[in-house]
Amino acid sequence: MTKIEKIVLSYSGGLDTSIILKWLQETYGCEVVTFTADLGQGEELEPARAKAEMSGVKDIRIVDLREEFVSDFVFPMLRANALYEGQYLLGSSIARPLIAKHLVGIAREVGAHAVAHGATGKGNDQVRFELAVNALDPSIKIIAPWRQWNIRSRMQLLEYAEKHHIPVPSDKRGEAPFSIDANLLHTSTEGKILENPAEVVPDHVYQRTVDPVDAPDTPEIITIGFERGDPVSVNGKSMTPAALLTELNGLGGRHGIGRLDLVENRFIGMKSRGIYETPGGTILLAAHRGIESITLDRAAAHLKDEIMPRYAELIYNGFWFAPEREMLQALIDQSQTFVSGEVMVRLYKGSASVISRTSPLSLYSADLVTFEESAIAYDHHDAEGFIRLNGLRLRSWAARNSR
Structure with a gap:
């Protein structure tokens, strides 16, 4: 040796x-x-x-x-809207x-x-x-x-x-x-009383966020700017990635945003309970999905949602440098080419709610969805053939079942 x-x-x-x-x-x-x-x-x-x-x-x-x-790590992950077991950032x-x-x-x-x-x-x-x-x-x-x-x-x-x-x-x-891990994205707390999932978390465990009950009674509205899927500004002010996340951590913490009490499945096989505080990340997740809603094609958006659990699991399990994570990252990054614009988010008592989204690259067409007369030619009769073709297999299935 x-x-x-x-x-x-x-x-x-x-x-x-x-x-x-x-x-x-x-x-x-x-x-x-x-x-x-x-x-x-x-x-x-x-x-x-x-x-x-x-x-x-x-x-x-x-x-x-x-x-x-x-x-190089948080923003690429957020482009995927990654959540482990549907909750953990x-x-x-x-x-x-x-x-x-x-x-x-x-x-x-x-x-x-x-x-x-x-x-x-x-x-x-x-x-x-x-x-x-x-x-x-x-x-x-x-x-x-x-x-x-x-x-x-x-x-x-x-x-x-x-x-x-x-x-x-x-x-x-x-x-x-308590076992505490902290970085710019989050704070996690484990151990002691938290090892019993039946115990209610004492308020002193939380470090970055106020209790939503005690958060300001007046909502705060902020605007986040995105370029190619990454946040670049808050309220019109351009910031470096770390400065931007720090700013959102302060805003989110003040409004009690980003608390999570989670029993998760560890990779090695046991369940554990953790208390997570991710104020800025929670705001960014909501805002990013908001800007994607008007800039991503439907099939691309749905494909991203399908692969997200696998991508999140790879990160959770430690496979960041594995070829499959890099392959998924290439797909995700390609999807972000036109994900640019601004999103308004309302911060209020533990919630971050998207209330407005705009983009020069938007796929949203008011002329197409309006109930009024449309400037874009759309023949309502086309829907009949569309429905009949999609219903063909259902009619065949129903006919077989009735025999």
């Missing part, structure tokens, strides 16, 4: 990855490079640098990936391939033989990280400490930290905290 001389660790600076860092140094006796991705999680990331320095790390990478995250799932991409890139840059992550052996993230690394560079070894070490309980984790003088925050010493 090739000796591992350098490892790149996906490092948050939290308790788990701080312990993993020390464990890697002890177990493999090699240099560990830490990589911390800024995905807009809203936390100060410099403490991660300080903790890594305390552990003797010489090469510390903290990389701002917010724009890349939104433009895939906030955690879509972040993992980006992290894996940079893990592999740094490993190549520094000549590391391995990458490591802190995902547990029960969750989806281990699959997502490792499938992405497999697709990007199968020569790189993957180290998953939660599947390798003999730490089996939270108490053992804390004992390891104390033994190796790893600081344990006071809020980590008592009962296990």
Whole structure:
């Protein structure tokens, strides 16, 4: 077996990855490079640098990936109107391939033989990280400490930290905290009381959104501009992808938009309950479907809706870099060629409702649908033959059944 001389660790600076860092140094006796991705999680990331320095790390990478995250991962996914199991906007799932991409890139840059992550052996993230690394560079070894070490309980984790003088925050010493994942697209919360799906979620669990009951009593109307399926402006102001999503997160959060209490089916086979907050993404999904309603051909729109569950499942299961996802993406992106225009959305007490949509490339024809006299020639008699042809098989089926 090739000796591992350098490892790149996906490092948050939290308790788990701080312990993993020390464990890697002890177990493999090699240099560990830490990589911390800024995905807009809203936390100060410099403490991660300080903790890594305390552990003797010489090469510390903290990389701002917010724009890349939104433009190259979130927006392509939103072009598909992707929802896992009809509800989940895939906030955690879509972040993992980006992290894996940079893990592999740094490993190549520094000549590391391995990458490591802190995902547990029960969750989806281990699959997502490792499938992405497999697709990007199968020569790189993957180290998953939660599947390798003999730490089996939270108490053992804390004992390891104390033994190796790893600081344990006071809020980590008592009962296990909620498991929280955050980025520009969403915040997810799992664990503790939420593990019982019969329990009502305490309000303090929510971090990005106010209770819709307490949201403003006056609706707020915003306009979102689209070009080729991607949002480019809010209320007439052009923005970068990350800035646009940040703006919509603030607007949506203020109006209690984007809350989801979901029991989902994990890829590895178990059900889990998560509380998701995706305010900006929820607004964008409604607006995008709004602009598609007037710019997409009927058959194209219906085909997109047919493949969407498969596309969403691929992302959820960790197959972002798989050929089938890329094939579906090419189809989806082709469908967005004429998806440009503006959509007005009303934000009110937890809902984002499309109230207007306009496009210079619209397929909608008022002359065709009007009940008044039309300027476009439409012969009502044509409908008779259309109906008779479509009814032919039904008449044959009914005749057979009556015999």
